[in-house]
Amino acid sequence: MTSASERTDRYQALASLPFADGHPTDATARTLEEELFFQRAVQTYLWALPTVNACAMRDGLGEVFGRGYQVMNVFEQRLKPRTLITTPNCDVIYGMAFADLSATGPLVVEAPPGIQGLVDDFWHRPLTGPLIDGVQYLGDIGLPGPDHGKGGRYLIVPDDSEPETEGAWDEYFVYRSPTDNIYFLLRGFFSSVDDLSPGVASIEGIRLHPLDGEATPMRFAHASDTPADALYPRDASFYDVLDAFVQADRIDRVDPYMHGVLAALGIRKGQAFSPTPRQRELLEAAALTAWKTAKTLAAGYNREPDALWWADRQWVAHAKTAQDDFWHTLLDEQFRTRATGHTDVNAKAHMFVNHYSISTGMISSVVGFGAKYAGAYRDHDGELLRGEHTYRIDLPADPPARLFWSLTLYDAETAAEVDVEGQVFSSLNGMNDIAFNDDKSITIHIGPERPDRAENWIRTAPDRGWFALIRWYGPQQAFFDRKYKPGDFVRTTEGDNA
Numbered sequence: 001m002t003s004a005s006e007r008t009d010r011y012q013a014l015a016s017l018p019f020a021d022g023h024p025t026d027a028t029a030r031t032l033e034e035e036l037f038f039q040r041a042v043q044t045y046l047w048a049l050p051t052v053n054a055c056a057m058r059d060g061l062g063e064v065f066g067r068g069y070q071v072m073n074v075f076e077q078r079l080k081p082r083t084l085i086t087t088p089n090c091d092v093i094y095g096m097a098f099a100d101l102s103a104t105g106p107l108v109v110e111a112p113p114g115i116q117g118l119v120d121d122f123w124h125r126p127l128t129g130p131l132i133d134g135v136q137y138l139g140d141i142g143l144p145g146p147d148h149g150k151g152g153r154y155l156i157v158p159d160d161s162e163p164e165t166e167g168a169w170d171e172y173f174v175y176r177s178p179t180d181n182i183y184f185l186l187r188g189f190f191s192s193v194d195d196l197s198p199g200v201a202s203i204e205g206i207r208l209h210p211l212d213g214e215a216t217p218m219r220f221a222h223a224s225d226t227p228a229d230a231l232y233p234r235d236a237s238f239y240d241v242l243d244a245f246v247q248a249d250r251i252d253r254v255d256p257y258m259h260g261v262l263a264a265l266g267i268r269k270g271q272a273f274s275p276t277p278r279q280r281e282l283l284e285a286a287a288l289t290a291w292k293t294a295k296t297l298a299a300g301y302n303r304e305p306d307a308l309w310w311a312d313r314q315w316v317a318h319a320k321t322a323q324d325d326f327w328h329t330l331l332d333e334q335f336r337t338r339a340t341g342h343t344d345v346n347a348k349a350h351m352f353v354n355h356y357s358i359s360t361g362m363i364s365s366v367v368g369f370g371a372k373y374a375g376a377y378r379d380h381d382g383e384l385l386r387g388e389h390t391y392r393i394d395l396p397a398d399p400p401a402r403l404f405w406s407l408t409l410y411d412a413e414t415a416a417e418v419d420v421e422g423q424v425f426s427s428l429n430g431m432n433d434i435a436f437n438d439d440k441s442i443t444i445h446i447g448p449e450r451p452d453r454a455e456n457w458i459r460t461a462p463d464r465g466w467f468a469l470i471r472w473y474g475p476q477q478a479f480f481d482r483k484y485k486p487g488d489f490v491r492t493t494e495g496d497n498a
Helices: 004-015 026-065 197-203 237-248 256-265 277-299 345-354
Strands: 071-074 093-100 107-111 116-121 128-132 135-138 140-142 152-158 173-177 181-188 207-210 219-222 371-376 390-395 401-411 427-429 442-447 457-459 466-475 490-492
Touching (some): 004 026, 026 093, 026 181, 026 237, 026 256, 071 197, 093 197, 181 197, 237 277, 277 345
Parallel strands (some): 442 457
Antiparallel strands (some): 071 093, 093 181, 116 181, 128 173, 371 466, 390 442, 390 490, 401 427
């Protein structure tokens, strides 16, 4: 373990590098130039996580199931641990698709009734939709979108596009994207875990096709039982993926300083990315350092100002929320503080090292619509959650969700589902055969072995850390009024392997 003095010595060593007559020596210049390259690479990794995450999902799923706007990956038996992807919701039917507007031109989306979906660009910024009756729609389609779940026709266009003739787009909800590459995440709901067909049918009711020209028929690739790796890299190949995206897409006009940092690393549109062998070594070290840094931010996110949902609990919010006001998030859909418009860099790194996708519906406060999420990395005593320990969590009666609630466990390293033999899903939800306490509250046990008399249990792997998400789809008034508060994970002795 590195001591505090050793860490200080490293920084002091950099500060103490010799200058001669006000100029750096050759050795000093070489050391500081490499240090600057390394630091820029670390910051680039943290900043570009949303983009490389999107590319990894597109490429990882595309390699297995095919590419193109017409390919909708449908997790028809729910999303299982064999699909490596960050914090998937295994209690809905997922549909994922990727499109390139430079290839399709304006893209029509015919959304079926009852679907809940979103469309982000490849920086994971929600697309800008229409302003209707004072409501600005950002990314959402379906239930939280302007069709309100009744079904509707959408048109996705580059943000600088206009119709060739006035009124040509009037029949559509128009969404504008600053990147050519776009990403669809659809959720289909079901009312029984024994019959998933309603959720599958809603996903497979969607149609994507170019506004102009011949359409390729939709292909719904059933993906639940086929392994796929859709995780972003944590080595130097991260920068290769980022460069490939920069070369393929339009020049992004947002955040010019960080795009200047990219250029300083050698990632420039229209120019080959060719780091020297030494730079490649530095990129390798920077990627792993940045990944570990982001994971550290996530593990300590409970200490961030305004990150906790409840001051006496360990549950954290993606978009920070004031303790006395659950109706308004402190961050917007791009993780900028609403007070200043500046990016909350820790919140954004936490989000995209372990999660993906954002839209207004994911952070809005409309009773009965959208969703609310609470994450936990630590137990009641503030210790990180570990697979060798046994815990219990108590949920009060009447979870405040119009559609459903769920508790899901994720692997601390990959952020994919906890994967243990004999367990298909690392979650429990309101559609499962849940055992209730006498007062209708719910006790769930978590650990490597089922404790005696435990009816609600999620298994963990003894050698793997984990974290959890609670989801409330269609959050109810009791949530916003702070009348419902889940318990923390409390470590028990029964069944504990430690």
